[in-house]
Amino acid sequence: MTIxxxxxxxxxxxxxxxxxxxxxxxxxxxxxYLNDERFWVSVxxxxxxxxxxxxxxxxxxKVLENxxxxxxxxxxxxxxxxxxxxxxxDVDGDLKNKFSIVAKDIAHNCSKFSGNELLSKVQLRxxxxxxxxxxxxxxxxxxxxxGFWGELYVFSQYLMKLHSPKDAVRFWLGPEGKKQDIxxxxxxxxxxxxxxxxxxxxxxxxxxxxxxxxxxxxxxxLVGSPSVDGHGFSLLELYESCIERIQxxxxxxxxxxxxxxxxxxxxxxxxxxxxxxxxxxxMFTVTDDFPALTRKNIPTAITKVKYEVLIxxxxxxxxxxxxxEVIKNG
Numbered sequence: 001m002t003i004x005x006x007x008x009x010x011x012x013x014x015x016x017x018x019x020x021x022x023x024x025x026x027x028x029x030x031x032x033y034l035n036d037e038r039f040w041v042s043v044x045x046x047x048x049x050x051x052x053x054x055x056x057x058x059x060x061x062k063v064l065e066n067x068x069x070x071x072x073x074x075x076x077x078x079x080x081x082x083x084x085x086x087x088x089x090d091v092d093g094d095l096k097n098k099f100s101i102v103a104k105d106i107a108h109n110c111s112k113f114s115g116n117e118l119l120s121k122v123q124l125r126x127x128x129x130x131x132x133x134x135x136x137x138x139x140x141x142x143x144x145x146x147g148f149w150g151e152l153y154v155f156s157q158y159l160m161k162l163h164s165p166k167d168a169v170r171f172w173l174g175p176e177g178k179k180q181d182i183x184x185x186x187x188x189x190x191x192x193x194x195x196x197x198x199x200x201x202x203x204x205x206x207x208x209x210x211x212x213x214x215x216x217x218x219x220x221x222l223v224g225s226p227s228v229d230g231h232g233f234s235l236l237e238l239y240e241s242c243i244e245r246i247q248x249x250x251x252x253x254x255x256x257x258x259x260x261x262x263x264x265x266x267x268x269x270x271x272x273x274x275x276x277x278x279x280x281x282x283m284f285t286v287t288d289d290f291p292a293l294t295r296k297n298i299p300t301a302i303t304k305v306k307y308e309v310l311i312x313x314x315x316x317x318x319x320x321x322x323x324x325e326v327i328k329n330g
Contacts, residue, residue, distance in 0.1 A: 011034075012033060012034050012035055012108075013032065013033060013034075013104045013107075013250075015100075016100060017030075017032050017041040017051070017100055017103060017104070018041055018043065018049045018096075018100075021041075021042070021043055024042060024043065025042065025043055025044070025045060026042040026043065026044050026045070026050065026052075026085075027042075027075070027077075027083075028042060029041055029042035029052065030042070032051055032103060032104070032107050033104070033107035033108065033111065035111060036107060036111040038053055038054050038055055038111075038118075039051065039052075039053055039103075039106075039107040039111070040052050040053075040054060041103065044087055048087050048088055048089060048091075049087070049088050049096065049099065050085055050086060050087040050088065051085075051086055051103040051106075051107075052075070052083045052084060052085040052086065053083065053084045053110075053118065053119065053122055054078075054081060054082075054083050055081065055082055055083075055084075055114070055115065055118055055119060056080065056081050056082075056115075057080070057081070057082065057115055057116070058076070058080075058082060059074055059076070059082040059084070059116060059119055060116055061074075061116060061119055061120055061123070063084070063123070064123050064126060064127060067126070067127070067130055068090070068130065068133070068134035068136075069088060069089060069090035069095060069133050069134045070086060070087065070088065070089065070126070070130075070133065071085075071086070071087045071089050072084070072085070072086050072087075072123070072126065073085050073087075082119070084119045084122055084123070086103075086126060090134070095133060095134075098132060098133050099133065101132075101250075101253075101254055101257065102126070102129045102132070102133065104250070104254070105125065105129070105254045105258065106122055106125045106126065108251075108254075109121075109125060110122050110125060128258060128261070128262070129258065129261065130265075131261045131262055131264075131265025131266055132257055132258075132261035132265055135264075135265035135266070136265060136266050137265075137266070137267070137268050137269065138266055138268065139266065139267065139268040139271065140263060140266055140267050140268075140271055143203075144263065144266075145235075145267065145271050146193050146194070146195060146224070147191075147192075147193055148175075148235070148263040148264075148267075149193065149224070149235055149238070149276055150191050150192070150193025150222045150224070151172070151174045151175070151181055151191050151193075152235065152238045152239065152242075152260070153193075153222070153233060153238060153276075153278070154181075154182070154189075154191055154220065154222075155168065155172050155238075155242065156233075156238045156241055156242050158323060158324065158327050159171060159172060159182065159327060160242060160245055162324060162327050162328045163327075163328075165245055165246040165249060165252050166249065166251075166252045169246070169252050169255050169256045169259070170255075171183060171184055172259065174191065175259040175260060175262065175263065176259065179208040179209065179211055179213055180209065180213070180217065182327070183213075183214065184214075184327070184330030185330060186214050186215045186216060186330065187214055187215070187216040187217070187218065187326060187330030188212075188213060188214040188216070188217050188218070189217075189218045189219075189220050189326065189327070189330075190209050190210065190217070190218070190219050190220070190286075191220045191222065192204075192219065192220070192221050192222070193221075193222040193223075193224060194221070194222070194223050194224070195223070195224055195225065195226075195276075196223060196224070196225040196279055200310065200311060200312075201308035201309060201310050201311060202219070202221055202308065202309045202311060202314075203306070203307075203308055204292070204293070204305075204306065204307050204308070204309060205306050206304070206305065206306075207293060207294060207295055207298070207302075207303075207304070207305050208295075210286055210290070210292035210293075210294060211294045211295060211296075212286065212294075216285075216330070217285075217286040218283050218284065218285060218286060218319060218326055219283070219284040219286055219290075220281065220282070220283050220284075220323065221280075221281075221282045221283075221284065221311070222278060222280070222281055223278070223279045223280045223281075224276040224277060224278055224279060225276065225277050225279050226274065226275070226276060226277075227274075227275035227276060227277040230275070231275070231277050232275035232276050232277035232278070233275060233276065234272060234273050234274055234275045234276075235264065235267055235271060235272050235273075236272045236273055237275075239260065239264055242256060243256075281323060282318060283318065283319040283321065283322075283323055283326060284314055284317045284318055284319060285317050285318075285319045286317070287317065290314065290317055291309055291313065291314065292309075293305050293307060
């Protein structure tokens with residue numbers, strides 16, 4: 001897959017930050033981000049591309065270690081200043097293009113910080129991109145796989161078709177661990193995905209999932225089945241269809257990639273390529289009398305809950321509104 005990077009970011013970043021360095025070598029460098037003079041790019045003495053953050057004061061942090069493809073180190077040779085340097089040590093495939101996305105994202109998202117907080121935030125952001133740069137492919141648990149597939153399906157087949165790519169990515173909060181998976185203007189949607197044979201109940205895994213934080217809350221239950229006839233969608237197909245739609249908007253593409261990488265980068269090849277077909281899609285309205293455990297109706301001493309809601313007992317809460325109507329007008 002080739003990731004495109006031409007878009008409105010061009011007013012702040014060069015498309016290829018390391019283009020035309022003309023032999024410039026660290027500790028010299030060139031500005032990465034026109035909005036902040038602390039972010040730079042360079043090439044080390046071995047010809048490897050790098051970016052660094054030059055901040056005033058002495059650093060008090062432990063650098064990240066054992067990151068695939070990257071070397072992170074502190075350069076303290078500047079009196080009164082510190083540099084956090086990140087070097088790409090692996091040049092396989094499209095890693096340079098990915099590294100460019102990561103460097104721009106870090107500069108854009110971390111420029112509001114300063115001092116040790118800046119350097120710490122930069123490292124946290126680097127860590128969040130680790131599975132994007134060099135996917136682990138160790139495999140998701142079955143619940144992670146089914147849940148992520150369901151969210152990506154709804155994002156691709158509904159959010160992306162009913163809203164602009166920028167708004168769609170902004171509305172999708174599931175990968176960020178927020179209370180509900182989708183939050184629109186005044187509506188939230190929690191997505192639950194089951195496989196056929198396991199669909200008599202809906203698993204609720206936290207106190208917050210059915211806690212109303214918007215005027216309207218819906219529970220979308222998807223039931224899927226392994227596809228053996230070429231129908232359905234695989235994680236790879238859903239992912240690539242999203243990338244195709246947003247690849248000309250660097251800001252939106254970067255936000256999408258950062259959201260999905262922790263799950264998509266962990267999925268193994270079987271999980272990436274196996275297709276799932278949707279058997280049913282049911283939207284429930286979560287009203288005050290919907291059978292749910294929330295912070296309002298359980299003792300404060302209880303901090304974590306997991307429970308199952310019988311579908312046969314909540315059929316009366318099935319929404320009269322279609323999925324399209326809720327997502328389009330929410």
